[in-house]
Amino acid sequence: MAADNSQRLMADNPRLKNNIDITTALGDLQLKNPVLTASGTCGFGRELAERYELSELGALIVKGITVEPRSGNSSPRIAETPAGLLNSIGLENPGLEGFIREELPWLAGVKPPVLANISGHSISDFSRLAEGLAGRQEIAGLEVNVSCPNIGAGGLAFGTDPEMVARVAEAVRSYYSGFILVKLTPAAGDILAVAQAARESGAEALTVCNTMPGMEIDIESRAPVLGNTFGGLSGPALQPIALKLVYQLAQADILPILGGGGIMTGRDAIKFLLAGARAVSVGTATLLDPLAPLKIKTGIVDYLKKHNCGNLQEIIGQALTEAETSR
Amino acid sequence: MAEVISQTEIGPDLYKLTISARIPQEPADRGAAPGRFCHLRVRQPESWDPLLRRPLSIYNAGGYNSELKVETSHETSHETSHETAYETDQLEFVYQIRGRGTRLLSQFQAEDQIDCLGPLGSGFSLDFSGSNIILVGGGLGIAPLYFLAQKLADINNLQVYLGASSAALLQPMSADIAKLDVKLNLATDDGSLGRAGTVFDILREDFAETSCEGNKSKQPDYIFACGPVPLLHSLQKYMTANNLPGEFSLEKRMACGSGVCLSCVCQTASGNQRVCYEGPVFPAREVIFNGC
Numbered sequence A: 001m002a003a004d005n006s007q008r009l010m011a012d013n014p015r016l017k018n019n020i021d022i023t024t025a026l027g028d029l030q031l032k033n034p035v036l037t038a039s040g041t042c043g044f045g046r047e048l049a050e051r052y053e054l055s056e057l058g059a060l061i062v063k064g065i066t067v068e069p070r071s072g073n074s075s076p077r078i079a080e081t082p083a084g085l086l087n088s089i090g091l092e093n094p095g096l097e098g099f100i101r102e103e104l105p106w107l108a109g110v111k112p113p114v115l116a117n118i119s120g121h122s123i124s125d126f127s128r129l130a131e132g133l134a135g136r137q138e139i140a141g142l143e144v145n146v147s148c149p150n151i152g153a154g155g156l157a158f159g160t161d162p163e164m165v166a167r168v169a170e171a172v173r174s175y176y177s178g179f180i181l182v183k184l185t186p187a188a189g190d191i192l193a194v195a196q197a198a199r200e201s202g203a204e205a206l207t208v209c210n211t212m213p214g215m216e217i218d219i220e221s222r223a224p225v226l227g228n229t230f231g232g233l234s235g236p237a238l239q240p241i242a243l244k245l246v247y248q249l250a251q252a253d254i255l256p257i258l259g260g261g262g263i264m265t266g267r268d269a270i271k272f273l274l275a276g277a278r279a280v281s282v283g284t285a286t287l288l289d290p291l292a293p294l295k296i297k298t299g300i301v302d303y304l305k306k307h308n309c310g311n312l313q314e315i316i317g318q319a320l321t322e323a324e325t326s327r
Numbered sequence B: 001m002a003e004v005i006s007q008t009e010i011g012p013d014l015y016k017l018t019i020s021a022r023i024p025q026e027p028a029d030r031g032a033a034p035g036r037f038c039h040l041r042v043r044q045p046e047s048w049d050p051l052l053r054r055p056l057s058i059y060n061a062g063g064y065n066s067e068l069k070v071e072t073s074h075e076t077s078h079e080t081s082h083e084t085a086y087e088t089d090q091l092e093f094v095y096q097i098r099g100r101g102t103r104l105l106s107q108f109q110a111e112d113q114i115d116c117l118g119p120l121g122s123g124f125s126l127d128f129s130g131s132n133i134i135l136v137g138g139g140l141g142i143a144p145l146y147f148l149a150q151k152l153a154d155i156n157n158l159q160v161y162l163g164a165s166s167a168a169l170l171q172p173m174s175a176d177i178a179k180l181d182v183k184l185n186l187a188t189d190d191g192s193l194g195r196a197g198t199v200f201d202i203l204r205e206d207f208a209e210t211s212c213e214g215n216k217s218k219q220p221d222y223i224f225a226c227g228p229v230p231l232l233h234s235l236q237k238y239m240t241a242n243n244l245p246g247e248f249s250l251e252k253r254m255a256c257g258s259g260v261c262l263s264c265v266c267q268t269a270s271g272n273q274r275v276c277y278e279g280p281v282f283p284a285r286e287v288i289f290n291g292c
């Protein structure tokens, strides 16, 4: 695509010429803008790159990988629910070796930071993934998925148990010296304890949050719709749950937060930033419109402009109140 | 954004929707082609329900047919800051109301704005000339075949086999195809139009005759098919037994329609493939139906 042309046009674009500073950071990870793609909703970036320059994104979090390749769950893999989407993709992915061989060379040329998302059935799976990706310059860090509800062998159990999360994070940290994000599940009973455990074990930031387990039933066939029976709920239906968790975790000030869950518009993103997220992840919205992350970025800038804010940081955490600290 | 030009009920719960869509001209393969589809938003702009778009095959397009129009324009996209050349192509869809999404779609009227993503996916192969080609369509699987038939009819010997549950469903689409230079064979479950039986029944009947007569010239060179899985599965067995090549267009539930989410994969001889991206058209012998 015509990169030079796009830069020239960008300089001429009044929306971006207003000197509003939208840079942000998640711990040591510096971001040119606060909009990241959520894992599993942008593949490895190739298809979105056919539509726009990936450098428009704050960072790219690519499809979750496991040690061995996985062919995923049986069909149907999705079901539509009220203002929501249930998915049970089942982590279809090329495996660690396939990722290194087929995707890393391509990702090396992707401009914004790329975070690899890793998932496993056991502590040793996480260790092997962290070891395999250690020192890889093509990626800026790891997002550790302790919450994928799709794998029967215990994806969910890791994320709901602070002790298991600590063990996973420790295992990853012992092999990987770069940036580590731990992605939490909204199904955790005591999310503050899970987050604390992640911090104490070496995580530098938290992604809040993954999909919420759910299901759909077809009343004519009298059977579950998803081939896998259960799936993970995302989209607008998840938003208030995710927003509450971001708020609660930001209040406790445990680690910097990448907030997301049902962010569809710039205005939705603003809510998460006001709740204390330092950056936002956009998932389901990209499935409905590949340009959604860019529209959301524009929406954030529009809000800042409208409220005379010259810097994104001015609004982060503005909705937090002292009174909530203990909850 | 696209604009609805017209929406007509052409049968029981069966609609023809014509829209005028802006299609980027780069890359060159972005445009309408037989077998490709569009992903249409059916909800109101400020609503998130129903959340997902609905995929529909392109029934007909202006780039290929003088009744519909094509125009070119240049615009800069607000989000990507890219200047892009657009082609405004009139696209036609034929669909049946199956649930909430298609019911909402049927309420769009002329001049309404409609958000259309696409054309998407791979199309049918078109580089044939002087070949004996058979098109097989079952139910709404007929939809992509009209466009295909228009492309192939002039320079090939085309036989079209279409089947549906009833005349009311079959006739509106078969009437369009009947205007082309093709040999049309129809089947309905109740015999209300064409022969009674399934489209596969009548196809097998005809070709059993052909082989008795030893009439080699009638032997097809290639088969294109779209329809319910049982039809395609039977056809695949028949094609394998008779060593006939061809292509199938498949349907799967889709979220993104643009290759990023892996919702729509089907099993093929070369592993899982995305129906929205590598497909919806696949080489017939590659598709593995048991896992679909």
Ligand SMILES: Cc1cc2nc3c(=O)[nH]c(=O)nc-3n(C[C@H](O)[C@H](O)[C@H](O)COP(=O)(O)OP(=O)(O)OC[C@H]3O[C@@H](n4cnc5c(N)ncnc54)[C@H](O)[C@@H]3O)c2cc1C
Pocket: A080, B037, B052, B053, B054, B055, B056, B057, B058, B093, B094, B095, B096, B097, B098, B099, B100, B101, B102, B103, B140, B143, B144, B250, B251, B252, B253, B254, B280
């Ligand atoms: C590539 C492709 C091309 C298609 N072309 C046509 C066409 O030209 N004409 C036509 O009438 N139909 C076509 N279909 C089927 C059409 O997309 C479905 O009938 C429609 O999505 C049903 O939506 P609904 O809300 O009315 O039904 P519901 O059953 O309420 O839908 C619930 C969910 O299931 C999905 N779904 C239901 N049935 C199908 C199906 N058969 N295929 C894929 N997803 C489905 C919906 O999209 C939605 O996400 C095509 C499907 C695909 C994948």
Ligand SMILES: Cc1cc2nc3c(=O)[nH]c(=O)nc-3n(C[C@H](O)[C@H](O)[C@H](O)COP(=O)(O)O)c2cc1C
Pocket: A038, A039, A040, A041, A063, A064, A065, A085, A087, A089, A091, A117, A145, A148, A183, A209, A210, A211, A233, A234, A235, A236, A238, A260, A261, A262, A263, A281, A282, A283, A284, A285, B261
């Ligand atoms: C189709 C699909 C696939 C997903 N795959 C992954 C994955 O591989 N790893 C992961 O950590 N999260 C995965 N997720 C969860 C998303 O990254 C995101 O956390 C979640 O969908 C909530 O955000 P959203 O409402 O913006 O989509 C997936 C979500 C969807 C819809």
Ligand code: FES
Pocket: B253, B254, B255, B256, B257, B258, B259, B260, B261, B262, B263, B264, B265, B274, B275, B276, B277
């Ligand atoms: S529907 Fe998302 S990959 Fe095909």
